[in-house]
Amino acid sequence: MANTVLIVDDSLTVRMDLHEAFEDGGFRTVLCASGADARTAFEAEQFDVALFDVLLPDADGVELLRELRVHPRHAGVVALLLSSEAEVSDRLRGLRHGADDYVGKPYDAQAVVARSRELLQRGGDGPAERSVLVIDDSLTFREELRLLLSTAGYEVQTAASGEEGLRSAAARPPSAIIVDGVLPGIDGATVIRRVRLDATLRNVPCLLLTAADDYATELQILDAGADAFVRKQEDLAVVLAKLAAVLRKSTDTPLPAAGPFHGQVKVLLVDADRAFLDEAAELLREEGYEPVAAPDADDALAMLAVQPAGCVVLAVDVPGVDGLALCSRIRSVPGLRDMPVIGLGAGDALLDCLAAGADDYVRRTDGTNTLRAHIRAHIRRQQLHEQNRRIRDELVRRELEAAEERAARQVAETRAELVEELEWRNRELEAFSGSVSHDLRSPLQTILSFSELLLEEQTGREPTDLVLRIHKAAVRMNALIDALLQLAGANRGQIQRTEVDLSALAADVVEELRQRDPARHVDITVEAGMRASCDGELVRAVLINLVGNAWKFTGRTPSPRIDIGCGPTAFYIRDNGAGFPADRADQLFRPFGRLHDSSDFPGTGIGLTTVQRIVDRHGGRVWAQSEPGHGATFSFTLPDA
Template sequence: MMNQQLVSILLVEDNLGDAFFLQQILKESQISKFQVSHFDYLAKAISHLENATCDVILLDLLLPDSQGLETLLNIQQKAANIPIVILTGMNDEKLAMEAVRKGAQDYLIKGQVTTEILTQSIRYGIERKIIQKELKKRTEQLEKTNQELKKKTEELEAVNKELKAFSYTVSHDLRNPLSNFKGVLFLWVEKYKEQFDTQDRQWFDIMNRSCDRMNQLIQDLMLFSHVEKQKTYLSDVDLSVLANQIIQQLEMKYPNQKVEAIVESNIIAVADENLVYIALENLLNNAVKYSQKQEKVIIEVGSFFNPDSQELENNRGEEISQKQLVYFVADNGVGFDMKDADKLFIPFERLHSKNEFEGTGIGLATVQRIIKRHGGKIWANSEVGKGSTFYFTIPNSSQTLAIEN
């Protein structure tokens, strides 16, 4: 880097013979060219630095107006970013170590200096100073980043407090008036139902369904917010058993729908049973709900280790290791366009209108939170009119099974 550059040297040396000798040594260098400004007093050198700069300072510690380490400390006040190489006749190891601790780039003994030694010392001093400057810059950037992160953390803590207050409001201040409204609505209908005409019944149905939808929305919001706060208790969970239980409940929920469920046996996960039940319930409910237009709903629940030679990649471009166990829930429903896949797990985002399929748009966001709580990932693959498959991982399960196998 320096070979083609003219290196500016500030030589602070009161002995004219030594100064001449050092300048002659520098002239003999074959790899660098040096321009030397020589001063015999420290005060003159410091005055020079007020109006000019240099690449490196060669400093004698014993000067007419300054002695010892004070010489180094005094000039550093004007040359904080300039490498300083001490050139002295004092062969004092203790002094040399202390000088380096105080910021000198090197400590050379005059009688031992050669062209090669001095040139290398100058080059290394400049390069070390550049590295130190860069490290300082990066440290300052890191400190700034840490301060920003601290500020963001404080902001997030404030938001979390607001969310807790919001959750309380949702569970009490909203749910209670809604329950009162529905109760009064029921009493009003009981009292006047004999006088209802067709339009009155339609209005009642609209109000009743709106109350139910609002109540479901409140429940989903509460569940969504509580997932993050709920403690996890990990154990071996048989997802096959949970899936079959949920499917039985769904068959009662959709009595007019033919459901064929293919559930792999002994799908074990190391997970929180309550949370993973909620996740499976949402995924399986969606599988049935979005397959209702089919003559028969076909659901498959299973797991696999990626058998391909390459790593499996989810729809976000994140790689899933071959050793990672992947669980899946598949259906033969309406599917969706994969260009909309990023919207799947965003609260209140819906890929189908509520007139086509009921729902609040919070279920999959809740599932994602649960999977993330377990350190896993979730993604989907689908094609319009050809069903959907949701994949998810739970890392602890893979590690356990890998050890067992």
């Protein structure tokens, strides 16, 4: 589907010229001759690019641009301003109010089309699917900015301090960060520096909010690593415009091939000699560059702060310009220091220029053609440097990826070896525990049998405390050995899956409990129709342990109740017994992990470990939920193989 461009200009000649150029470029056009027509189009049309003439019979093009930036459907549209007034002050006004670029008249229609297409490609899918992190300690300002960004289609995260913002960015990296310069704790500049040091965040565009109004502060902001800054006293629409601009610039677009340049390279000319500027500008337009004139250092710095140039030519022999100081200031800013700078003077000031940081020097007497040749050479050299840098970065990136892949492969191989050794050690330990358990059974059975005989001989009178303690210890040791053997069995061999009636299996377990402790009455319900593909003997052990625990921990409950059933995703055993702290549930499944005193609720401490091993072998999971005094629910899954 063709992109649509809105063209707003009161000149019929300009409208038709741009209409033909965009139509030849595959665009659909919407033509407006006035501000009123443009506002109607805002509501009736959907477009991707907007071109505004600054001077209209019934409106100001910059004001129309501001309205566009706060419009819910058009905030991310690529916007260009057209004007015959190409002074820096006019450019700054347009760029600060949301323009993506400023095209001075006379213009090359094909270049305007090419620039629009480039900005569209950089913009990708636009900001509607992007997230923004706003860091500001003022709740009022945060909410105001959040509402503005949300209306423009952004997803917004907020933070009240730099530390909170960094944590939020680390947990969920945003597409861009807007941070206040003054914050409690670390300030906004420090936040940006830390973002730039984080490998996962260093490419996230950052806008810093400042109340300062001096260029020194702006340079410090850029030096901290900010992509742009916004003065708080400016209209919030500027935030939308600069955000859209840095998001587009953050897209890694390829540089044009080396050779003749056509169109969009800007050359900033800083000189008070108007006649020389006009002559140089005309030659640069013929070459395909776009000249931008600035009469002094302040205007030049303001221009570079919002829109870097491909090359800067500055006069060093005009007191009002102070070109040497300007050159030094440009070289001190990270985002500008690599930009080619050419000094221009009447005398032999080459050494002074180079000492100040200039790349070259041209005498005025050499003429504008010589200056044009120097500009062309430096821009080409800069382009080749950028291409080589990108090639180096790509090679480094590939080498890092290869190193990461090798490291990941080595880690995987080492992990596999460790797992294999661990499994072997585990099998040895299981065999040992099984052997020891069997070896313990013979002497234990002797102790248990003789203690029972002693108890029988004392029928009719109270057994001695010593005999009771021996018998109780033997019973506990026997239960512990049974549990160890069961745990070893849960870890050994393959499961044998069959279709099992879990309802019937649970009913059998409940009946065994009732026969073992006939004096107790526990209200137990077993849901009918529960079935699963599993190893019946192993799952029986699961039910014995879980239902047995529920029976034990309801021992002090006035009206004990146990429910055995199946929910939407898992089987469960629920009781109304003693319960336990919810935050300690994982501790239950560790070997010998206990949350209650053994004198209150005796047990081996191995049963739930056995349950977890059996469920794991079936490819399922087991978990527990509880609160002290409010019972417990144990849930487990038995997925099909």
